[in-house]
Amino acid sequence: MAAPVDAAQRGIDLGDPAFWRLPEESRYAAFARLRERSGPVGFTDRATGRRCWALVRHADVTAASRAPQVYLSGPGVTSPEPARWVRAVFGDSMVNLDDPRHADLRRVVGRAFTPRLLAKVGQDIADISAHLVDRLEHERPTDFVTAVAAELPYRVICSMMGIPEAQRRRILVRTDRAAAPAGVARRGPRVPGRGLRALAAMQLTVAAIGRERRREPTDDLISALVTADVDGRRLGARELGAFFSLLLVAGVETTRNALAHGLHLxxxxxxxxxxxxSDLDAHLGGAVEEIVRHSTPIVQFRRTVAVDHRLAGTRLAAGDKVVLFYGSANRDEAVFRDPDTFDITRSPNPHLGFGGGGPHFCLGAHLARQEMRTLLRELLTRLPEIRSTAAPDLVPSSFDHRVRTLRFTF
Incomplete structure (x- = not known):
């Protein structure tokens, strides 16, 4: 049986914010050294002072993802975990739920995505992508993130949910404020409670729209969610707010970052x-998958061990925290040949950019892929010379691979 491995023994401190400020190449090299030994890797989370287990190999991340009865999401998948009062006030995000509550909520949401709604979303993605490229040609902006990468997923989600145009800019500002703590290093002073106040204002806005849709339903996702009748179940105000927050923070941020990384790659x-x-039809799908693998927009999620358990020969005790490092798993030499190489023809490409399978596999994976395929096709067809002019300006973070700005030209 293999002895437990500790990251510190190799001079690597995953829990130190300074590690996440290192150049990307240094971090990838550190994870490669950790993957040399099988099994979980111990480290101390500086934010909480707790000992944690890092899952850095593809097989271990997949195994934990597909054993939800052993690896719980309920206590919280981020660090620090959301406080009880925060969850009571704002509701539980789907990512922080276990079955049966998670399955119940996911079933209601899944039933709301009707064929008619999905067809409308597909048309919206095409229309918004074309409009954004029109605006590029006319205005010639210099930051790809604000002009394109962040705009597409945000507009798509607002249109899909049925958010009135007049309220979209205000919600976007609040979303940025609510998502700001994800970075371990931020520019400017931190205002206590600003993120929670922004989240509260955003959810109150969505709750008000939900009440209107119950009285007068329209052809949008909010109407479907608040009027759904799945075994007598529909979303309440807090559940609707929590779901919308998840869509904005997860759906917008991840697609925006993948698109920005993709242009630079x-x-x-x-x-x-x-x-x-040379052949968009043949290679576009593979390019999207390889962009997601190579950039891995979400660096990690956490789980809590429910019962004493062994993983790859290492004993994990009930209550232990494990961290699923998707970025490391997506460069596992045991699964991917030349994993640091960007190869749009890579096949198979069993990346974990949308999660490692199981009940928490990304609900928006299909939407993200469709957005990326549609926008890249529009850009590369109409502006084939589009390219970045500098490396992405990254937000140092142990949670997501966030691009602050990306300078570009065409």
Whole structure:
């Protein structure tokens, strides 16, 4: 049986914010050293002072993801875990629920995505992508994130949910404030409670729209969620607010970051760009999957061990915290040949960019893929010379691979 591995023994401190400020190449090299030994890797979370287990290999992340009865999401998948009063006031996000509550909520949400709604979303993605490229040609902005990458998923989600145009800018500002703590290093002073106040204001707005839709339903997702009748179940005000917050923070942030990383990857790998342009129909799907694998927009989620358990020969005790490092799993040499290489023809490509399977596999994976395929096709067809002009300006974070800005030209 293998002896427990500790990251500190290899000079690697995953719990130190300074580690997440290192250049990306240094962090990837550190995770490669940790993958040399099988099984979980111990480290101390500086934010909480708790000992944790890092899952850095593809097999271990997958195993934990597919054993929800052993690896619980309920206590909270981020660090620090949400306080009880926060969850009581704002409701529980789906990512912080276990079955049967998670299955119940996911079933209601899944039933709301009717074929008619999905067809409308597909048309919205095409229309918004075309509009954004029109605006690029007319206004010639210099930051790809604000002009394109963040705009597409936000507009799609607002349209899908049925958020009135007049309220969208205000909600976007509140979303940015609510999501700001994800970075371990931030510019400017932190205002205590600002994120929670922004979240409260956003959820109150959505709750008011939900009440209107119950009285007068329209052809949008909010109407479907608040009038759904799945075994007598529909979303209440707090559940609706929590779901919308999840869509905005998870759906917008992850797609925005993947798109920004994708443009830069295609810029610094001109041979892959040329291959993609030579036959978009043949290679676009593979390019999207490889962008998600290589960039891995969500770095990690956490789980809590429910019962004493062994994983890859290492004993985990009930109550232990484990961290699923998707970015490391997506570069596991045991699964991916030349994992640091960006290769749009990679096949198979069993990346964990949308999670490791199981009940918490990303609900928006299909939407994110569709948004990326549609926008990249529009950009590369109409502006084939589009490219980044500098490396992405990243927000140092142990949670997400967030791009603050990306300079570009066409």
């Amino acid at each position: 295609l810029t610094v790998h001109p041979e892959q760009r040329a291959l993609l342009l």
